[in-house]
Amino acid sequence: MHVPDGFIDAPTSAVTGVLAAGAIAVSLRGARRELDERTAPLAGLVAAFIFAVQMLNFPVAAGTSGHLLGGALAAILVGPYTGVLCVSVVLLMQGILFADGGLTALGVNITDMAIVTTVVSYAVFRLLVKALPRGRRTVTVASFLAALVSVPAAALVFTLIYAVGGTTDVPIGKVATAMIGVHVLIGLGEAVITSLTVGAVIAVRPDLVHGARGLEQRLRLRVNGELVDAPAARPVPVARASRRTVWIAGAAVSLLLAGVVSFYASASPDGLEKVARDQGIDKQAKPHASDGSPLAGYGVKDIADARLSGGLAGVIGVGSTVVAGSTVFWVVRRRRTDGTPTDTPTQPRRVAEPSSQAG
Structure with a gap:
């Protein structure tokens, strides 16, 4: 859904x-509370993973493809x-190095693909986590639904932006119908990728998943006919992949994915490109x-072999x-101001499945 120059x-x-600049400034401050010695390295890897998966366009309809937006995955x-x-x-790297997404449209793309998808998906995710039984499965299910909703939400916001500043005279109703319709299908792909990735990380290091924090359940015992919280037990050591192993694997x-797969x-145009061609937005x-950059179009200039050129890019x-x-x-982690030590590892926490009651 990368908006090129000239659409707006x-x-x-x-x-x-x-x-977009204001949202990034707020996010820089907010990220200080989210990042620690465990999650800061993971965040850089998440950005690289989103870049890689965005290169994997998947078919969603005749002559149309889609790709991951990544807001839900990153937020969770x-x-x-x-x-x-x-x-x-990711959007900055794509725009500057690969000529993907207009430079004058960078604010549009960050607003739509970074801010909207992240805010919408995380709001839906938190609501679902609170409403559903606690456990790892809940996190995965909530991830699927949050990602699914985030993509048509981004399509709707693009339609609103186009209604205000579109450079061609196209009936906005047709644009909205086409954009939301195709991006519901793309949202299904986004939901599958997001839930599988979140589930994979939870399986090996649930303590690294921001959206899974605070979901532990205390065992409850029935004493004299009343349910009371059991005393906190010592954490049971569990074999976990090290952070370095997770980072290397990721x-x-x-x-x-980026170099081979x-x-x-799919070589078909993505949802926005297809709608733009069909509706005359372009x-x-x-x-x-x-x-004219050496990497424009996700290929290395002067390398004739398409497989090698694309893989290197x-x-x-x-x-x-x-x-x-x-x-x-x-840098953000080093500038934390909440007083939390950044060089002392915290005890990993387990995300428990719903516990049974003792009678």
């Missing part, structure tokens, strides 16, 4: 740019404030300012994103 007029683009894994920063880093998967992604589209993108993201999150 200059005044509207400027307003969304100011909105590392927190909503950090999630906004993760997706923003990096390897990201490199594999991306070659087999009549005022402008060439990207970075069209993907690997470079993953590497650049993880470096840029990790640098940002390291």
Whole structure:
């Protein structure tokens, strides 16, 4: 759903740019409370993983494809404030290095793909977690539904932005119907990817998943006919993958997806591109300012072999994103102001399944 230059007029683009800058400033402050010595390295990896998976367009309808937006995944894994920063880093790398998403439309893209998806998905996620029984399965189910809702929400917001600042005269009702319709289908793919990824991380390190924190259940005992909380037991040591192992595995998967699997992604236009062609939104589209860059179009200039060119571009993108993201999150973590020590590891917590009552 990367909006190119020329779709939205200059005044509207400027307003969304100011909105995006303000949201990033707020997120930088909020991320200080979310990041610690465990999650800061994970946040950089999450950004790189989102970059890699966004290269994997999947078919959703005849002649149309979709790709991960990533707001729900980032918010649930590392927190909503950090999630906004993760997706923003990805969009910045894509716009500057790969000519994907207009530079003048960067504010539109951050507003729509980073802010809207993260805020909507995390709000839905928290509501579901509170309403459903506590446990790992709840986190996975809530992740699926939150991601599913976030994508058509982003499509709706794009339609509203286009209604205000669109550069072509297209009936907004047709735009809304087409955008929301196709992005509901894309949302299903987003939901599957998000829930599988969150479930995989929970399986090996539930303490690293921001959305799973605080879901432990205390055992309750019946004493004299009344239910009371059992005394807190000492944590049972559980074999867990180390943070380094999780990071290495995640990096390897990201490199594999971007460097190899991306070659087999759908070549069909994504949802926004298809709607833009069908509805005439793209009549005022402008060439990207970075069209001549060595990595434009997710290929390395002067390398004729398409598989090698795309694979190298993907690997470079993953590497650049993880470096840029990790640098940002390291700086944010170092500037924490809540008084919480950042160099003392906390005790990992287990996410328990619903406990049974003792009679």
